[in-house]
Amino acid sequence: MEEKELILRLKKSDEIAFGFLVDLFSKKIYNTCVGLLQNLEDAEDVTQEIFLIIHLNIKDFKEESSLSTWIYRISVNKCLEFLRKKNRKKRSGIFRSIFSSEGEKAIENHSDFSHPGIQLENQERSKVLFKAIGLLPAQQQTAYVLHKVEQVSYNEIASIMQVSLSAVESLLFRAKQNLKKYLSAYYQENEK
Numbered sequence: 001m002e003e004k005e006l007i008l009r010l011k012k013s014d015e016i017a018f019g020f021l022v023d024l025f026s027k028k029i030y031n032t033c034v035g036l037l038q039n040l041e042d043a044e045d046v047t048q049e050i051f052l053i054i055h056l057n058i059k060d061f062k063e064e065s066s067l068s069t070w071i072y073r074i075s076v077n078k079c080l081e082f083l084r085k086k087n088r089k090k091r092s093g094i095f096r097s098i099f100s101s102e103g104e105k106a107i108e109n110h111s112d113f114s115h116p117g118i119q120l121e122n123q124e125r126s127k128v129l130f131k132a133i134g135l136l137p138a139q140q141q142t143a144y145v146l147h148k149v150e151q152v153s154y155n156e157i158a159s160i161m162q163v164s165l166s167a168v169e170s171l172l173f174r175a176k177q178n179l180k181k182y183l184s185a186y187y188q189e190n191e192k
Contacts, residue, residue: 003067010058022051025068028150029075035145036079038134042086050078065159072152072160076142083138132182140175143168 001009001020009017029050033043053074061070133141142161146152152160158168 007058007061007063007067011061018055021054025071026051028068029071032072032075032145032150033079035130035133035149036076036141037082038130042082046078046082050075053078066156069156069159072146072156073162076146076160080138080142128183128186129179132179132186135182136175136178139163140171140178143171144175144179147172 001017006017006021010021026047030043030047033046033050034040037043037046050071054071057074061067065073133144136144139161143157146157146160147154154165154168154172158165161168163171
């Protein structure tokens with residue numbers, strides 16, 4: 001089904017078209033949520049909320065961008081909103097910083113997450129990587145997950161995040177630099 005036809009049918013509340021949309025985007029949205037939220041249950045819940053938002057708001061879609069860009073934008077915004085709410089709840093309890101002067105300690109203090117798409121022999125390394133990704137500032141984390149996990153192009157990331165192409169390049173460069181800093185202590189210690 002062509003994108004224009006799909007959008008037209010979605011705007012007419014066509015259930016078959018919505019089922020097609022779910023089949024087409026559910027894995028992409030879920031993977032994006034897993035990469036940003038680093039919790040499988042939260043990712044499932046937020047993915048369902050995203051499809052509800054899409055269903056309720058498709059009639060307002062102005063087609064100024066592609067459908068996939070619009071859906072990724074909703075996904076990223078919903079994940080960031082979820083993280084803000086979650087972090088607010090954490091701060092209301094005992095305040096504890098996950099950042100330290102040493103990258104390894106910061107990684108040790110972060111949650112123990114394993115991405116479901118990683119092969120068994122790489123699970124330990126992926127846990128360490130996703131812990132480090134979780135330490136990145138939100139914009140860097142979003143750009144990095146979209147590009148490296150979801151294989152989204154720089155141009156589409158710029159459109160999704162509503163920033164310039166040079167801003168995306170800068171975010172990815174800084175993300176890589178930060179990840180290198182966070183991970184260097186771990187790999188010096190554990191990869192001898």
